[in-house]
Amino acid sequence: MIRAGAPVxxxxxxxxxxxxxxxxxxxxxxxxxxxxxxxxxxxxGSGKSTFAKxxxxxxxxxxxxxxxxxxxxxxxxxxxxxxxxxxxxxxxQYPVEIPGVANAQFLRLTYNTIQGxxxxxxxxxxxxxxxxxxxxxxxxxxPAFLDRSVNEGFSGGEKKRNEILQMALLEPKxxxxxETDSGLDIDALRIVAGGVNTLANANNAVVLVTHxxxxxxYIIPDYVHVMEGGRILKTGGKDLALELESRGYDWxxxxxxx
Amino acid sequence: MTTVPNAYLSSVLSGEAAAWPxxxxxxxxxxxxxxQLRADAFERASALTVPTVRDEDWRFxxxxxxxxxxxxxxxxxxxxxxxxxxxxxxxxxxTRLVFVxxxxxxxxxxxxxxxxxxxxxxxxxxxxxxxIIRARLGQIAPIERDAFRAINTTYxxxxxxxxxxxxxxxxxxxxxxxxxxxAEAAIHNRMLVIAEAGAKxxxxxxxxxxxxxxxxVNAVTEVDxxxxxxxRLIKLQREGSQAFHLSASAARVQQAGQYRSNTISLGARISxxxxxxxxxxxxxGCELDGLTLINGRQLADTHSxxxxxxxxxxxxxxxxxxxxxxxxxxxxxxxxxxxxxxQTNSAQESRNLLLSPRAHVDTKPQLEILAxxxxxxxxxxxxxxxxxxxxxxxxxxxxxxxxxNLLTYAFAAAIVDRIGIPTxxxxxHQAVMEQTRTKDSL
Numbered sequence: 110m111i112r113a114g115a116p117v118x119x120x121x122x123x124x125x126x127x128x129x130x131x132x133x134x135x136x137x138x139x140x141x142x143x144x145x146x147x148x149x150x151x152x153x154g155s156g157k158s159t160f161a162k163x164x165x166x167x168x169x170x171x172x173x174x175x176x177x178x179x180x181x182x183x184x185x186x187x188x189x190x191x192x193x194x195x196x197x198x199x200x201x202q203y204p205v206e207i208p209g210v211a212n213a214q215f216l217r218l219t220y221n222t223i224q225g226x227x228x229x230x231x232x233x234x235x236x237x238x239x240x241x242x243x244x245x246x247x248x249x250x251x252p253a254f255l256d257r258s259v260n261e262g263f264s265g266g267e268k269k270r271n272e273i274l275q276m277a278l279l280e281p282k283x284x285x286x287x288e289t290d291s292g293l294d295i296d297a298l299r300i301v302a303g304g305v306n307t308l309a310n311a312n313n314a315v316v317l318v319t320h321x322x323x324x325x326x327y328i329i330p331d332y333v334h335v336m337e338g339g340r341i342l343k344t345g346g347k348d349l350a351l352e353l354e355s356r357g358y359d360w361x362x363x364x365x366x367x
Numbered sequence: 368m369t370t371v372p373n374a375y376l377s378s379v380l381s382g383e384a385a386a387w388p389x390x391x392x393x394x395x396x397x398x399x400x401x402x403q404l405r406a407d408a409f410e411r412a413s414a415l416t417v418p419t420v421r422d423e424d425w426r427f428x429x430x431x432x433x434x435x436x437x438x439x440x441x442x443x444x445x446x447x448x449x450x451x452x453x454x455x456x457x458x459x460x461x462t463r464l465v466f467v468x469x470x471x472x473x474x475x476x477x478x479x480x481x482x483x484x485x486x487x488x489x490x491x492x493x494x495x496x497x498x499i500i501r502a503r504l505g506q507i508a509p510i511e512r513d514a515f516r517a518i519n520t521t522y523x524x525x526x527x528x529x530x531x532x533x534x535x536x537x538x539x540x541x542x543x544x545x546x547x548x549x550a551e552a553a554i555h556n557r558m559l560v561i562a563e564a565g566a567k568x569x570x571x572x573x574x575x576x577x578x579x580x581x582x583x584v585n586a587v588t589e590v591d592x593x594x595x596x597x598x599r600l601i602k603l604q605r606e607g608s609q610a611f612h613l614s615a616s617a618a619r620v621q622q623a624g625q626y627r628s629n630t631i632s633l634g635a636r637i638s639x640x641x642x643x644x645x646x647x648x649x650x651x652g653c654e655l656d657g658l659t660l661i662n663g664r665q666l667a668d669t670h671s672x673x674x675x676x677x678x679x680x681x682x683x684x685x686x687x688x689x690x691x692x693x694x695x696x697x698x699x700x701x702x703x704x705x706x707x708x709x710q711t712n713s714a715q716e717s718r719n720l721l722l723s724p725r726a727h728v729d730t731k732p733q734l735e736i737l738a739x740x741x742x743x744x745x746x747x748x749x750x751x752x753x754x755x756x757x758x759x760x761x762x763x764x765x766x767x768x769x770x771x772n773l774l775t776y777a778f779a780a781a782i783v784d785r786i787g788i789p790t791x792x793x794x795x796h797q798a799v800m801e802q803t804r805t806k807d808s809l
Contacts, residue, residue: 189761199762205759209779209781210773215760219764222766223763223764279764
């Protein structure tokens with residue numbers, strides 16, 4: 110929902126970043142206000158996932174220029190955990206499996222860490238169990254996933270549901286969902302999208318990084334951005350996604366060049 | 368030949384050990400074969416030398432601290448309270464043999480002598496089940512070239528006997544609890560596990576100590592897995608911090624039999640697990656999961672040998688070491704695929720984590736393939752925690768130190784989880800938690 114006077118949650122200015130010495134982001138600019146849903150689309154290698162990782166502080170990526178303010182505060186001095194506590198959430202394209210750590214234990218630990226950072230009450234295992242089971246209903250997740258190791262042996266769809274479950278628990282100000290739709294069948298897509306729609310509200314914002322327009326039938330974006338060559342080439346409304354679906358990406362670059 | 372004065376060897380091979388086979392040796396009696404086994408072992412032990420770092424198999428494991436000490440054979444009368452047993456017993460098990468300093472304790476044990484399953488002390492079983500035992504005892508773990516096995520066999524007068532007849536199974540895991548209580552004792556635990564065709568057994572071989580004394584456990588376990596039988600051996604080594612633990616476990620697996628082991632090494636100042644698996648019949652398989660979790664000045668050595676002797680056999684092995692402080696972990700995993708062992712499928716992985724700059728690990732997977740139609744993989748990593756896992760946890764708000772602790776715990780706990788006995792898994796998780804916490808973050 111676009112509201113002119115809504116507070117700015119994320120302000121990215123002229124951001125440049127490298128991985129292994131190669132510049133991937135070449136002057137990103139993006140402003141996101143509370144209540145908005147943004148989609149970032151673009152061909153492979155355009156820098157979409159890099160942008161998500163740079164924002165969340167992945168150690169392989171080096172910021173070489175530009176600024177990024179989350180809620181008015183610069184984030185690049187902060188380690189990943191402090192960005193998370195400041196309200197940034199990254200839904201992973203490939204959620205990491207952690208054999209040996211029970212999902213319930215992991216979820217409670219992250220929940221309590223974020224609660225603690227906000228001066229709120231932490232939950233003991235029993236309280237948390239009730240709480241998380243309620244949240245799992247939102248994503249139609251079987252409570253059996255609490256007892257298994259984090260993401261270990263989960264299907265692609267189950268991993269993505271587990272990501273959105275974390276988003277539901279941590280209640281971030283800005284959720285960056287990196288190809289959350291990839292590997293999902295139509296039922297899982299509907300469930301995951303329903304979860305995101307429930308969690309999106311006037312005080313937070315969601316960024317969907319996706320290749321396909323399909324997801325945007327379920328989560329209607331306020332803005333669609335086309336990324337290529339490490340920057341945003343074009344920004345439009347939800348109809349832009351449909352146009353990209355039918356015409357591909359090449360015309361965008363051609364139009365910008367002419 | 369060792370020319371160094373060896374207090375250990377002279378102490379364990381003098382006195383009682385020397386007196387028993389010679390003094391009461393009776394080749395003509397009903398237990399003549401058993402007496403002969405011991406007498407032969409004594410002769411072998413006297414002729415063999417104990418290994419030193421000059422032996423390839425022991426090059427990283429210097430036993431000289433052991434050899435400098437004199438031990439006496441453990442005595443009966445070690446005191447273990449009912450409360451101690453209660454704290455060590457597992458609700459999932461109903462059958463338990465307790466050995467205190469290697470001596471069977473009938474009052475604390477609940478043997479099984481039902482139907483086709485026998486769980487009983489070996490001392491009586493050698494008479495009652497002579498034919499079954501004679502064909503296996505000392506045959507699966509031969510003594511010819513191993514001084515410690517020969518010494519163990521010299522002292523063989525009791526142990527655990529676990530037997531499941533054809534197609535028999537025991538409803539719960541069998542707990543063999545070995546408790547050390549005496550200082551300066553040489554304890555010679557022995558176990559013989561036999562699963563006849565189609566039988567199923569799970570055995571927990573558990574070593575613990577009361578108090579923190581210097582003693583030496585020299586244990587031998589033999590496992591015979593007949594056609595289509597399944598045996599699972601869960602070995603827990605939780606000896607005292609000044610103890611020595613030398614263990615040989617040998618399994619022979621016949622056609623389509625399955626052997627699975629979980630070996631968890633947490634205790635002892637110096638420990639050595641020598642594991643030998645013989646895949647003797649077509650379609651036999653083994654799965655070995657190992658965890659060494661040590662710190663302080665501990666040294667823990669695991670040497671395994673999987674011998675693929677028959678076609679269509681599978682083996683899978685995952686061994687993990689976590690070493691902190693100045694601890695030293697050793698893993699040597701040898702896999703031999705003999706010429707006749709076509710269609711072998713074998714995978715071996717050694718993963719190691721060092722928690723301090725002065726901790727040390729020596730790992731050596733060894734694959735020797737003489738057959739031409741096989742699928743084998745092996746690998747070893749020594750290192751740091753997975754970067755992507757670290758980032759994942761930190762991106763969820765966990766500080767670096769906490770993420771590191773959690774992943775270190777998980778690295779070890781993933782092996783513990785494979786044991787699958789809830790109470791035991793919970794207790795070991797506690798132990799893993801305590802050992803993997805770094806001091807700065809708590």
